[in-house]
Amino acid sequence: xxxxxxxxxxxxxxxxxxxxxxxxxxxxxxxxxxxxxxxxxxxxxxxxxxxxxxxxxxxxxxxxxxxxxxxxxxxxxxxxxxxxxxxxxxxxxxxxxxxxxxxxxxxxxxxxxxxxxxxxxxxxxxxxxxxxxxxxxxxxxxxxxxxxxxxxxxxxxxxxxxxxxxxxxxxxxxxxxxxxxxxxxxxxxxxxxxxxxxxxxxxxxxxxxxxxxxxxxxxxxxxxxxxxxxxxxxxxxxxxxxxxxxxxxxxxxxxxxxxxxxxxxxxxxxxxxxxxxxxxxxxxxxxxxxxxxxxxxxxxxxxxxxxxxxxxxxxxxxxxxxxxxxxxxxxxxxxxxxxxxxxxxxxxxxxxxxxxxxxxxxxxxxxxxxxxxxxxxxxxxxxxxxxxxxxxxxxxxxxxxxxxxxxxxxxxxxxxxxxxxxxxxxxxxxxxxxxxx
Numbered sequence: 342x343x344x345x346x347x348x349x350x351x352x353x354x355x356x357x358x359x360x361x362x363x364x365x366x367x368x369x370x371x372x373x374x375x376x377x378x379x380x381x382x383x384x385x386x387x388x389x390x391x392x393x394x395x396x397x398x399x400x401x402x403x404x405x406x407x408x409x410x411x412x413x414x415x416x417x418x419x420x421x422x423x424x425x426x427x428x429x430x431x432x433x434x435x436x437x438x439x440x441x442x443x444x445x446x447x448x449x450x451x452x453x454x455x456x457x458x459x460x461x462x463x464x465x466x467x468x469x470x471x472x473x474x475x476x477x478x479x480x481x482x483x484x485x486x487x488x489x490x491x492x493x494x495x496x497x498x499x500x501x502x503x504x505x506x507x508x509x510x511x512x513x514x515x516x517x518x519x520x521x522x523x524x525x526x527x528x529x530x531x532x533x534x535x536x537x538x539x540x541x542x543x544x545x546x547x548x549x550x551x552x553x554x555x556x557x558x559x560x561x562x563x564x565x566x567x568x569x570x571x572x573x574x575x576x577x578x579x580x581x582x583x584x585x586x587x588x589x590x591x592x593x594x595x596x597x598x599x600x601x602x603x604x605x606x607x608x609x610x611x612x613x614x615x616x617x618x619x620x621x622x623x624x625x626x627x628x629x630x631x632x633x634x635x636x637x638x639x640x641x642x643x644x645x646x647x648x649x650x651x652x653x654x655x656x657x658x659x660x661x662x663x664x665x666x667x668x669x670x671x672x673x674x675x676x677x678x679x680x681x682x683x684x685x686x687x688x689x690x691x692x693x694x695x696x697x698x699x700x701x702x703x704x705x706x707x708x709x710x711x712x713x714x715x716x717x718x719x720x721x722x723x724x725x726x727x728x729x730x731x732x733x734x735x736x737x738x739x740x741x742x743x744x745x746x747x748x749x750x751x752x753x754x755x756x757x758x759x760x761x762x763x764x765x766x767x768x769x770x771x772x773x774x775x776x777x778x
Contacts (some may be wrong), residue, residue, distance in 0.1 A: 348403050355396055359419060359426045362389045366426075379432075386433025387662060393419050393427075394661025409724075410749050412661055416668020422676055429669040434662075438732075441663025442725050443630040444656040447612050449536055450634020451649065455577060461523070465530030468699045472531065472716045473538045476502040476695035483691060488684065490740065497546050497735045501726040501744050502692040504539025505532040506718045506752065524708045528715045531699075535716065537631075539726075541566055544625040547729050565622050573632040582611075582637045586644055604648045608637060627725065667724055670731045671745065675738035681746065684739075688747035693717050693754060707766060714762055717755035723748035 365385060372378045393415040401411025419427040427434060477499040484495030544566065576582065589603040611633050619629030637645070675681055700706075700713030727745050730736045736744065 344403055348400075351396060351399055351403065355393075355415070355418065358389070358392055358396070359424045362419075363426045382431075383433035383436060386427065386431055387437045387658070389419075389427065390434065390437050390662035390665045391658045393665045394658075397661075397665065406753065409664060409752070412664035413668040413745070413749065416665035417671060417676065418668070419665065420669030420671070422668075422671060422673040427665075427669050429666060434666050434669060437659050437662035438666040438728060439626070440659040441661075441666070442627055442728060443612060443616050444659050445663070445725065446540065446627045446630040447634040448656070450631040450636075451638050451645070452634075455635070455638075461527045461530045464702070465527055466534055468527070468531035468702050468712060468716065469534035469538060471702055472505065472535055472696050472699045473503045473542070475698055476692055477542065479695055480688065480691055483687070484740075488740065493546075493549070494730075494736050494740065497726075497730050498688075498740060498744055500539075500542045500546050501723050501730070501748060502688070502695065502719060502751070503535070503542050504719065504723065504726075505535040505696070505716050524711055527703075527708070528712055531712065531716065537570075540625075540628055540631055543726055543729060544628050546735075547625050547733060565624055566628070569619065569622070569624060569628065569632055573635050576636045577639050580639050583640050586640050599647075600644055601647045601651055604640075604644055605651045608648055608652060611637065625729070663728070664724070667728055667745065670728075671742050672738055675742040678739050678742070681739045681742040684743035685746035685750065688743060689750040689754070692719070692747060692751045696755075711759070711763055711766065714755060714759035717751060718759060719748050719752045719755070723752070 362385070366382055369382050369385065370378050394412045397412030397415035398408045399411075400414065401408040404411070416427070418424060420429060429435075477496070479499070480502055481492075481496045481499035484490040484498045485492055488495070488498075490498065585607065586600065586604050589607060590600045593603040594600050612630055615629035615633040616626035617629070619632070620626045640648075696717040697713040699716050700709035703709040703712060724745075727736075727741060727748065730744070731741050
């Protein structure tokens with residue numbers, strides 16, 4: 342009864358907020374002042390995306406499912422599919438979506454551990470390559486021959502299910518006390534390489550989505566990626582970011598200010614600069630965000646942790662906004678289409694099995710089972726693929742809806758099964774369910 346009451350109150354809050362947003366936007370747009378009619382509308386959209394994200398988290402807690410799904414559902418409610426108070430391609434929503442993607446990949450790079458990767462680099466690379474190849478090829482073939490998609494959309498659909506969520510795997514391993522173990526190293530190493538390969542696939546497909554398949558275009562993308570990552574590795578190995586932070590500490594920290602102020606501005610500026618640089622040389626900005634995250638991962642841990650705490654507060658606004666914005670991109674017709682749900686179930690099963698097969702790369706059956714379940718978790722990177730596919734109009738609305746539903750389903754399924762298995766092998770009792778973004 343208490344839960345039902347809370348749900349009714351939440352629905353009323355959503356209605357009130359949506360009515361307020363509708364009339365406020367209309368009033369702002371009626372102004373002759375550019376700052377009010379354009380800039381303030383952008384800021385209001387971003388602010389309300391954050392509000393809807395909070396409500397989505399509340400909805401998920403009440404109904405007992407992943408916060409990620411709750412925020413996307415709120416986007417569907419606020420978007421054209423239901424209330425229509427948020428438009429998916431308005432400037433504010435697009436800004437929040439792009440910023441959210443950049444922050445997600447920046448965080449993945451910032452928590453990248455090169456030393457950890459070196460411990461099990463060979464087996465991790467094999468696991469990652471198998472985990473990328475099987476879903477990419479199998480789902481692309483399914484998309485082309487069963488769903489009757491052209492090759493580019495079919496390959497893009499396969500690409501959605503290539504990357505693994507590092508964050509969710511790390512959290513479960515940490516809670517089970519297996520993060521620093523040999524199998525933990527293998528899982529995280531494979532997930533990191535998997536994410537790199539996923540970002541590469543995303544970059545290539547995004548650039549080729551206009552149908553331009555000339556060999557020189559593909560060669561240039563590979564050259565640019567190699568140069569970009571080579572530069573990132575050199576900067577990381579030289580500890581350039583740490584040297585810059587120490588320079589800032591010597592010259593830009595006053596008596597009343599700590600290093601976190603200048604370092605926070607440096608982190609933010611570096612993120613936007615490298616994202617822009619990646620775009621200039623023909624790559625996706627997300628690759629720049631991931632690369633600079635890797636470079637900054639070598640900053641002194643105490644400074645990095647304090648700086649990240651400041652950034653994380655703002656990051657949640659845009660990451661939550663990103664998830665809500667994904668929901669706004671899906672029209673009512675596609676979400677109500679039985680075909681979208683049928684395809685989603687098929688994609689979920691195929692996506693889960695494709696990654697779970699990586700268990701057979703390892704000889705130890707228990708380790709192999711953990712690896713297979715960990716690799717099956719998709720999470721935020723799969724959503725980035727969906728967002729890019731929709732923005733570039735690569736997938737039609739029904740296929741995009743099916744892909745989105747499948748990413749959510751396989752993420753929840755993989756996370757639950759992985760946490761259950763890792764806790765079972767560790768003898769640790771599960772106290773509460775895992776938050777998925």
